[in-house]
Amino acid sequence: MSLQALTYLVVGLSFALYIGIAIWSRAHNTGDFYIAGKGVSPLANGMATAADWMSAASFISMAGLIAFLGYDGSVYLMGWTGGYVLLALLLAPYLRKFGKFTVPEFIAERYYSKTARIVAVICLIFISFTYVAGQMRGVGIVFSRFLEVDVTAGLLIGMGVVFVYAVLGGMKGITYTQVAQYCVLIFAYTVPAIFIAIQLTGNAIPQIAFGSEVADSGSALLDKLDDIVTSLGFNQYTTGTKSKIDVFCITMALMVGTAGLPHVIVRFFTVPKVRDARLSAGYALLFIAILYTTAPAVGSMARYNLINTIQTGEVGAVDGNLAYEQRPDWFETWEQTGLLRFDDKNDDGRIQYYNDASPDFAAQAAQYGWEGNELSVDRDIMVLANPEIASLPNWVIALVAAGGIAAALSTAAGLLLVISAAISHDIIKGIVMPHISEKHELMAGRIAAAFAIMIAGYLGFDPPGWVAQVVAFAFGLAAASLFPVILLGIFFKRVNKEGAIAGMLTGLLFTYAYIEFFKGLFLKWAGAPWGENVAEHWLFGISPEGIGVIGMCLNFIVAITVSHFTAPPPDRIQHMVEHIRVPRHFDEDHA
Amino acid sequence: MPSENRLAYWRANLRLVALCLIIWFVCSFGFGVIFVEQLNRIRFGGFQLGFWFAQQGSIYVFVALVFFYAWRMNQIDRKFDVHED
Numbered sequence: 001m002s003l004q005a006l007t008y009l010v011v012g013l014s015f016a017l018y019i020g021i022a023i024w025s026r027a028h029n030t031g032d033f034y035i036a037g038k039g040v041s042p043l044a045n046g047m048a049t050a051a052d053w054m055s056a057a058s059f060i061s062m063a064g065l066i067a068f069l070g071y072d073g074s075v076y077l078m079g080w081t082g083g084y085v086l087l088a089l090l091l092a093p094y095l096r097k098f099g100k101f102t103v104p105e106f107i108a109e110r111y112y113s114k115t116a117r118i119v120a121v122i123c124l125i126f127i128s129f130t131y132v133a134g135q136m137r138g139v140g141i142v143f144s145r146f147l148e149v150d151v152t153a154g155l156l157i158g159m160g161v162v163f164v165y166a167v168l169g170g171m172k173g174i175t176y177t178q179v180a181q182y183c184v185l186i187f188a189y190t191v192p193a194i195f196i197a198i199q200l201t202g203n204a205i206p207q208i209a210f211g212s213e214v215a216d217s218g219s220a221l222l223d224k225l226d227d228i229v230t231s232l233g234f235n236q237y238t239t240g241t242k243s244k245i246d247v248f249c250i251t252m253a254l255m256v257g258t259a260g261l262p263h264v265i266v267r268f269f270t271v272p273k274v275r276d277a278r279l280s281a282g283y284a285l286l287f288i289a290i291l292y293t294t295a296p297a298v299g300s301m302a303r304y305n306l307i308n309t310i311q312t313g314e315v316g317a318v319d320g321n322l323a324y325e326q327r328p329d330w331f332e333t334w335e336q337t338g339l340l341r342f343d344d345k346n347d348d349g350r351i352q353y354y355n356d357a358s359p360d361f362a363a364q365a366a367q368y369g370w371e372g373n374e375l376s377v378d379r380d381i382m383v384l385a386n387p388e389i390a391s392l393p394n395w396v397i398a399l400v401a402a403g404g405i406a407a408a409l410s411t412a413a414g415l416l417l418v419i420s421a422a423i424s425h426d427i428i429k430g431i432v433m434p435h436i437s438e439k440h441e442l443m444a445g446r447i448a449a450a451f452a453i454m455i456a457g458y459l460g461f462d463p464p465g466w467v468a469q470v471v472a473f474a475f476g477l478a479a480a481s482l483f484p485v486i487l488l489g490i491f492f493k494r495v496n497k498e499g500a501i502a503g504m505l506t507g508l509l510f511t512y513a514y515i516e517f518f519k520g521l522f523l524k525w526a527g528a529p530w531g532e533n534v535a536e537h538w539l540f541g542i543s544p545e546g547i548g549v550i551g552m553c554l555n556f557i558v559a560i561t562v563s564h565f566t567a568p569p570p571d572r573i574q575h576m577v578e579h580i581r582v583p584r585h586f587d588e589d590h591a
Numbered sequence: 592m593p594s595e596n597r598l599a600y601w602r603a604n605l606r607l608v609a610l611c612l613i614i615w616f617v618c619s620f621g622f623g624v625i626f627v628e629q630l631n632r633i634r635f636g637g638f639q640l641g642f643w644f645a646q647q648g649s650i651y652v653f654v655a656l657v658f659f660y661a662w663r664m665n666q667i668d669r670k671f672d673v674h675e676d
Binding site: 066071073074077078081082084085088089090093207210211212213220221222223238239244247248251252273274275278279281282285286289292293296578581582583584585 | 597600601604608611612615619620623624625627628631635636637638639642643645646647649650651653654656657658660661664665668673674675
C-alpha cells in the first residue's frame with residue numbers, strides 16, 4: 001500500500017474512533033456538558049489532561065526547538081511540567097471541593113462580585129482564543145503535509161471533527177476522545193524515538209540512550225555532540241546563552257502560567273472526589289512526562305543525526321562535507337516541502353552546515369573556503385522527518401501524522417469547551433439571564449461551542465501575524481492574572497473583592513504593557529513596539545516571555561495591600577473558604 | 592472561630608505543601624538553573640549532572656512529588672477523620 005493510502009487509512013480510522021466515542025458519550029445535561037457529570041476516573045482524567053495539554057506545538061515543534069537551543073530549551077521542559085506541581089498542591093483539590101462548573105464562577109463566588117467574574121471571563125477568552133488559533137493552524141498543516149490536501153481543506157475537516165464531538169458530547173465527549181487521542185499520540189511519538197535510540201546507541205529507552213555512548217565510538221552522545229557543534233562554530237549543546245535571571249523567569253512564568261490556564265484547571269472539576277483530583281494530577285503529569293522526557297532525547301539525537309549526515313568527514317577537509325548529488329531520499333522529500341533548503345554558496349557541490357553568524361568562527365570558515373551556511377532547516381521537521389531519517393516502515397510515518405492531528409484536535413477541543421462554558425454559564429446564566437432553564441443553557445452552550453469553532457477556524461485560516469508571539473503572552477497573562485487570585489482565594493481568607501479586582505487588573509495591564517512595548521501586539525498601528533527588544537533594555541534583564549513573573553508578584557502585592565485597607569470579606573465567604581479547605585466536613589459542623 | 596482540629600489539619604497540610612515546594616524549587620531552579628555550572632562538573636553516566644537535572648531529573652522529581660503529596664494527604668485526611676468515604 002502506498003504511504004499516502006496508508007496515511008488516509010490510519011487517520012480515517014482514528015477519526016472514526018473519535019466520532020464513535022463522541023456518540024457513545026453524549027451529554028444529556030449541563031453537568032455532563034461542562035464537567036462530564038463529575039464521573040471521570042482519575043486515570044482517565046489524567047490521560048485526558050495530558051492530551052488536552054500536549055498540543056501540536058508539544059508534539060511537532062518542541063523536540064526540534066530543543067535540538068537547536070540545547071540547554072536553553074530546558075525552560076520549556078521544566079516550565080511545562082513543573083506547573084503541574086503547583087496545580088496539584090495549590091489549586092486542584094480545593095477547586096474540586098468547591099464543585100462548580102467554571103473558573104470564573106469560583107472567582108465570582110469567592111470574591112462575591114460580578115465585576116471580578118467579568119474580568120476573569122475576559123482573561124479566559126483571550127488566553128483560550130490565542131491558543132486555539134495555533135491548534136487549528138497545526139491541524140491544517142499536518143493535513144496538507146501528509147495527506148496532500150491544501151491547508152484550508154485540512155482545516156475544514158479538522159473543524160468538522162471537533163464540531164461533532166465538542167458540540168454533541170461537551171466535556172464528557174471530549175474527555176473520552178482525549179483518552180483515545182492520548183494513546184494515539186504517545187504511541188506515535190515514542191515508537192520512532194525508540195528506533196532511533198537503538199540505531200544510534202543500541203539502547204532502546206530514549207531517556208537512557210540520551211546519556212549513553214554512541215555505538216562503536218566509546219564516547220557519550222552529548223560529548224560528541226558538544227564537540228561537533230563547537231567545531232562548526234555553534235554554541236555548546238549542553239550550556240546556554242540566555243542569562244540566568246532570564247532562564248529563571250521564563251521557566252517560572254511558564255510554570256505558573258500552566259497552573260493558571262483555565263482549560264487545564266477545569267479538567268480537575270470532572271473527577272468524583274477531592275482525593276481523585278490529587279491523584280489525577282499525578283497521572284496527568286506522569287503521562288505528560290513520558291513525552292517530555294523523550295523530547296530532549298529526540299532533540300539531541302536528531303541534531304546529531306542531521307550534522308553527521310551533512311558533515312561526513314573531517315571539518316574543513318575538502319571532502320568532509322556531503323556532496324549534494326549523494327543526498328539521501330528523505331532529504332529530497334523534505335526539500336520538496338520547502339522546509340529543508342540547500343543553497344550552494346561556494347559552488348563546490350557539497351553541503352556546508354555551520355554557524356555563519358558567529359564572528360569568532362568567521363576566519364576559520366573563510367580558511368576552509370566556506371562562504372556562508374548553505375542549509376536551512378525548519379525545526380518542525382525534526383519530529384516529522386524522524387521516521388524517514390531512521391528508515392522506519394510506512395505505517396510509522398502514517399502514525400506520526402495521526403499523532404500530530406490527535407495532539408492538535410484534543411487541545412483545540414478542550415479550549416473550545418472552556419470558551420463555550422464561559423459564554424453560556426458565566427455570561428448568559430451568571431450575568432445576563434440568571435433564570436434561564438437548564439435545557440436552554442445547554443443549548444446556549446452548544447451554540448457557543450459552534451461559534452467558537454468557527455472563529456477558531458477563521459483564526460487558523462487567516463492567522464494574525466502575532467499568533468506565535470501571543471502564545472508567550474497567554475502564559476504571562478495566565479500567570480499574572482488568574483493564578484494569583486485563585487491562590488489567594490484559597491490560602492488567604494482576608495483577601496477581598498477590592499483586592500482581587502485591583503490585583504488582576506494590575507497584573508494583566510503590567511504584563512500586557514511590557515509585551516506591547518517590546519514586541520507589539522494590538523497597537524502596531526500606533527507604532528508599537530516602541531522599545532528595542534534586547535537584554536540591555538529589559539527590566540532587570542527579563543525578556544517579555546518571562547515578565548509574567550513580575551506581573552504575578554505585582555498582583556500578589558496589590559491584592560494583599562488593597563485588601564488590608566478595605567473591609568474584610570463577609571462571614572459567609574470566610575466559611576466558604578474553610579469549607580473548601582477540607583475534603584469532607586468536620587463532625588463538629590453538625591453540632 | 593475555627594476549632595483546634597481544623598487549624599491543626601490546615602497546618603499539617605501547609606507543612607506538607609511547603610516541604611514539597613522546597614524540593615520542587617531546589618531540584619528545578621536550584622540544580623537546573625542557579626547551580627547548573629557547578630553541577631555540570633559532576634558526571635552522571637554520559638550526562639553532566641546540571642544539564643541532566645534541567646532536561647530529565649527535575650521532571651522525574653515533579654512526578655514523584657505529586658504522587659507523594661496525594662498519598663501523604665490521604666493519610667492526613669484519615670488522621671483528622673475528614674476523608675471521603
